[in-house]
Amino acid sequence: MTNSNETIEPSPNDKAPEKKMQTQVTPSSLANVAGNRELRVPGTEMLGIGLETRGVHAWFGKKHVLSDVSLDFAAGTVTALIGPSGCGKSTFLRTLNRMHEFIPTAALAGQVLLDGRDIYAPGTDVTKIRLNVGMVFQKPNPFPSMTIGQNVLSGLKLAQIKRGNTDDLLESCLERAGLWSEVKDRLNEHGGALSGGQQQRLCIARSLAVEPQVLLMDEPCSALDPGSTFRIEQTISELAKTMTIVIVTHNMQQAARVSDYTAFFLSDGGPGMMVEVAPTSKIFSSPVDKRTEDYVTGRFG
Amino acid sequence: MTLTQPTVIPAPRELTTKPRRSDQVFRGIVTLGGMASLVILGLIALFLSLKGVHILKEEKFGFISTSKWEVITDDSGSIAESSFGIGAMLVGTFLCSLIAIIVGVPIAVLGALYLTFYAKGAAKKILVSLIDLMAAFPSLLYGFWGFFIFMSSAEYWAKLLNKYLGFIPFFKVPAPIFERSPFIAGLVLAIMIIPIVTSISREIFDQTPLDRIQAAYALGASKLAMIRAVVIPYGRGGVIGGAMLGLGRAMGETVAVYTVLNVVYQINWQVLFGAGGNVASLILLKFGEAGPYEVDALMAAGLILFILTLFVNAVADLLIHRFGGKGR
């Protein structure tokens, strides 16, 4: 993944007007970037649990904010959700691990199936769902009252999971999050002493400790510098080998770099809808819907 | 491409705004008004000292440690002998406030947790208003209610405590008089401070940063686990500060204690037994009959009480502002 050093040149095929000084991000160039990833064919590897949604709607009070989203996340894939601000991507993400219901006026319809079972079915244990579907937030939020080591293992303590040898788990989570070498001698320091990028990787390690099958990421790099962003994208690629990842991002290049599939969300003032979903290289090279094309070529958004 | 700095960087200009005359007057008046609290507190300390300091000089440390309070006048009405020591009343203040804190603070914190994390909608609004209203009830009302209504239930509990836990020295009684004891006064004080501590705790819990709460829930935490991991570490200092504010209130409480507690001038560690007092109720008790000399002693007692409550409130303020989250 060394694409961040490439300069992206306008290609003769692009239809967007040329802009001076800016590296023009064109559909086909993003497609090139996306095409460099090995396309994972779902179903060929039995990797953990997949997530499916059927006709998901969401409301806040009377306001209909998300309409009829049916999207499948195959096991072991990385799916990016892109689209302009305010079109329901984050709301949709939160329906996947039942964080949506924390807002007092929230309501929803439709089904979210984890390994074939609706997570909203009556009698479902919400805490178990969240152990299986983890989340990393936009702003890093390690627990300030705990040390780095305690932060990583906090998920176990919170869910009252007893584990024999936590040292191995601690090391492997930090390793997978790409943070081990930087903090292995500092495990007893407080979480607040790290830089923004390190804190976010700490949060990733923390969510890994409870061994989720799916990891949801809500614009995880938007508050970080490019160097940290790059590291985290590397982490995402590694993690995708053993879990399903759904990432909301404003950054189309990021979507092109890390995801196998991309879903485009849009709102015309009403509820947000998913307009199109396709393998990432295809959505940037030959999107089906005109609105998708307008967005990925930069005509709006 | 590097940016070149200019060869000579000028010194920054001084920006001054001289306020106009009317503004100067305005600021002066407002500042004076703002200083009023300082002046008043200073005056309180001053006048109480002026009146009471000679008693303190006479009794020296014994004022605080001994427990005799008597004035013996000779036939002509002048003072023959006097001995003032508020030790017994300090013990009483301490005991009653301690009971108030031990009983009241846990209930208040639990109630605050309920209001912040469990109550919803109209029920929550009503409960919050109810508690605010309760904080406004006069202490006279609590004293009356405590004496006429609450006494019998509290007496019954005191008897139970004595029966089952009587092997602990605190809970023994020299004679089976359970009415009007420091225990009951402490319980009434507890009920009085619950609204204050609940309000402060609730405000602090409300300010717990949402992102940490969400992080905990996203990791599969139950409400209890989230509260232990996020809310308590965040609000601990502030809640303790709130408890100390309640303590200050309990220590200075006069009429409620006077009505409920059988004010007798003796040290009484056995809280279930019906006798005792605190400094404030002592002042009230003796005031009616006190001659000028004794009044000075009461002033000295008031000074001690003032310093004590000032100290407790100072610590409370420090805790709430330093450790109780931002924007209180």
Added chain:
Amino acid sequence: MTLITIPEPQRPWETTMKQRASTASILVAAALISWILIEVTGLNGKAGYLTSFFLTSTILIFIQQFRLRDVAAAKDSLLGSFALLGMVITVIPIVSIVSTVVIKGYKGIHFGLFIHDMALNSVNDPINQGGLLHALVGTVIMVGGALIISFPIGALTALYLTEIRGRLSRPIKFLVQAMSGVPSIVAGLFILSSLVYPVTKSLSGLMGSFALSILMIPTIARTAEEMLRLIPHELREAGVALGGTQWRTVAGVILPAAKSGLVTAIILGMARIIGETAPLLLVSGGGDSLNLNPTSGAMGSLPYYIWKAFLTGGTDEAFARAWGGLLVLLAFIFILFGSARFISGRKVN
């Protein structure tokens, strides 16, 4: 956009009827078990029953959660049970106090209460003789006097903290807080030592006002400060941008905008001191006859009236008088509180 039928919004995470029914059945079971426990063991009384009811239901819910889910959920249910207990224990005294005052005070009220004073009667006389006119008037006069002293000081303090925000802000804020912790009897002692003994050598309503204002100032200052903080900064900037001096901005823009907030501060300050007894017992004299002159002569007040009836009486009539006085006092507090709520509610809307 293809038209789709929009389904009904649902909230599948809320407690279902089934869950409610199961909780209800647990509570019924706990009630029964507690009743049996009461019969069998020596515990009696309402408190005994309620305690065993609480313990039984908590244990049962714990077991239910443990079997349905896991240990963590079971422990979580414990917190829920105890938090609710804390709330209930907090509310019970309020209900008891208010109902007691109403029930017992009702007997002490009669129409003549508001017309007569106690100059010719003793507290042990039958209720329909005498009244609390002197107490009512005394309270109004003394609270009014305290207000005249406290409002300017409290408002100026609040203005200093929000408008000037000088270097003394932190100490002043601390001092206001410290002042609110001064015991009421110390306030009385202070006025005695500073004004009564050296200067006037007599007790009066004015002394009462002074003592009360020490308790009122912090309440007004704190509430006024909170209300002034709610005024958006843009208003201040607009005033200054229009070329106004700071004092014109404050007088012409800020204060009018904060009007309802300041009224709320006044009302809450009044509610704070209207029931204060200890300082009045020391410095106001507590007369029995109507006295309209705050500067001379003992002045009665509602708290003093109540206190006198309780302490110097001893008969049922005297106690009924005291409760009647308490009912009047409580009614005032309710009215003050309601007005404060109403005013700040309107402002928010």
